[in-house]
Amino acid sequence: MADQTPAGDLRLVDLTKRFGGVTAVDGLTLTVGQGSFFALLGASGCGKTTTLRMIAGLERPTGGQVLLGDRDVTGLRPHKRPVNTVFQNYALFPHLNVFDNVAFGPRRRGLRAVDDEVLRMLTLVQLDGLGQRRPDQLSGGQQQRVALARALINRPRVLLLDEPLGALDLKLRRQMQLELKRVQSEVGVTFVHVTHDQEEAMTMADTVAVMNAGRIEQLGAPADLYEYPATAFVATFLGQSNLLAAEAAGFAGPAGSDVPVTAHGTRFSVPAHRARAAHGPVYLGVRPEKLHLADSVDQLPAGHQHVTGIVTDASYVGVSTQYLLRTGWGDELWAFTANTASGGRLPIGAPVVAHWDPEHAFLLPRAPAAADQAAVKLDEPVGAPS
Ligand code: ATP
Numbered sequence: 001m002a003d004q005t006p007a008g009d010l011r012l013v014d015l016t017k018r019f020g021g022v023t024a025v026d027g028l029t030l031t032v033g034q035g036s037f038f039a040l041l042g043a044s045g046c047g048k049t050t051t052l053r054m055i056a057g058l059e060r061p062t063g064g065q066v067l068l069g070d071r072d073v074t075g076l077r078p079h080k081r082p083v084n085t086v087f088q089n090y091a092l093f094p095h096l097n098v099f100d101n102v103a104f105g106p107r108r109r110g111l112r113a114v115d116d117e118v119l120r121m122l123t124l125v126q127l128d129g130l131g132q133r134r135p136d137q138l139s140g141g142q143q144q145r146v147a148l149a150r151a152l153i154n155r156p157r158v159l160l161l162d163e164p165l166g167a168l169d170l171k172l173r174r175q176m177q178l179e180l181k182r183v184q185s186e187v188g189v190t191f192v193h194v195t196h197d198q199e200e201a202m203t204m205a206d207t208v209a210v211m212n213a214g215r216i217e218q219l220g221a222p223a224d225l226y227e228y229p230a231t232a233f234v235a236t237f238l239g240q241s242n243l244l245a246a247e248a249a250g251f252a253g254p255a256g257s258d259v260p261v262t263a264h265g266t267r268f269s270v271p272a273h274r275a276r277a278a279h280g281p282v283y284l285g286v287r288p289e290k291l292h293l294a295d296s297v298d299q300l301p302a303g304h305q306h307v308t309g310i311v312t313d314a315s316y317v318g319v320s321t322q323y324l325l326r327t328g329w330g331d332e333l334w335a336f337t338a339n340t341a342s343g344g345r346l347p348i349g350a351p352v353v354a355h356w357d358p359e360h361a362f363l364l365p366r367a368p369a370a371a372d373q374a375a376v377k378l379d380e381p382v383g384a385p386s
């Protein structure tokens with residue numbers, strides 16, 4: 001890159017893209033800190049790639065701005081931006097060997113003495129000694145490393161990664177996730193990584209932005225998003241959550257320390273600092289691994305809250321057994337128990353007490369109209385007159 005000044009933070013301000021009647025990106029405003037590893041996470045079609053393409057300059061925004069530090073780059077052509085992209089399909093030149101693929105960018109800019117830098121990049125991505133091979137003589141993971149080296153040699157201020165590990169098998173994918181994280185911390189370049197894989201986003205990124213329908217639902221450190229989701233979408237997209245429809249009665253207890261909630265006539269409470277909503281319709285949430293199982297209420301630790309139910313399914317998945325329970329009210333709950341002790345699994349039909357520490361519960365706002373409509377639709381027979 002010709003521009004060697006520090007880029008500063010990447011800022012998107014009210015960034016919007018409409019394709020005809022489709023709003024792909026809907027007024028996105030966010031800041032990606034310089035040198036951070038940022039993941040845009042969301043389901044297919046939520047607008048991740050379009051956002052990346054607007055940052056790269058490959059797509060013209062319908063509205064809003066892209067800023068690098070104090071510089072507005074919204075109107076700049078792609079090659080004028082200190083930004084490079086690594087795509088899922090690698091896009092290597094098939095007729096060039098690895099060395100020449102990596103050297104391509106600097107040579108195009110007229111640099112001649114590139115050998116040392118190319119060798120340094122090949123070492124960075126652990127491809128020493130493979131410079132003379134052609135792309136078709138490399139594994140998928142090795143090709144992805146070449147693509148990474150080829151982008152990084154241009155010293156971009158921001159590296160955009162669009163599902164770069166999508167074509168790799170699971171094991172290699174996990175290995176490359178750690179590898180990408182190592183490379184990012186070594187080079188200190190801002191990485192913006194697009195993925196629909198929540199585990200991938202959480203493994204690698206300092207900050208994850210969960211996207212839904214062109215908007216950011218929640219942005220934060222992976223552990224914060226997981227432990228304290230802001231919306232029902234995030235609670236169920238990032239891992240699994242048990243969400244009980246309930247009614248909240250405002251803050252109570254000493255200095256408003258708790259929020260009492262009622263579900264199916266039964267009272268529970270959630271610490272105020274874990275409540276995103278404290279009045280009216282809410283979801284009472286508990287993660288499946290935080291839901292413990294006991295034979296009777298006499299066995300519960302002090303302070304735990306509980307519901308009773310029966311086991312309707314049990315799946316052994318190696319590290320844990322995943323139980324599906326049905327409460328007396330008909331709600332379905334997941335409980336994951338670690339397979340750390342020997343002992344039998346609970347049989348289908350077994351009565352159980354599912355209990356949790358209120359410090360592990362959370363409260364989310366629930367839109368009553370939307371939830372009720374969804375419930376009605378689910379119950380309606382197909383083809384019923386509306
Ligand atoms: P995926 O994970 O499947 O790649 P994504 O989150 O990256 O999805 P985008 O590719 O950004 O999603 O697409 C967002 C929305 O914009 C989708 O509804 C898509 O159909 C639409 N879209 C994207 N590109 C175009 C285009 N060139 N013309 C019309 N609609 C488009």
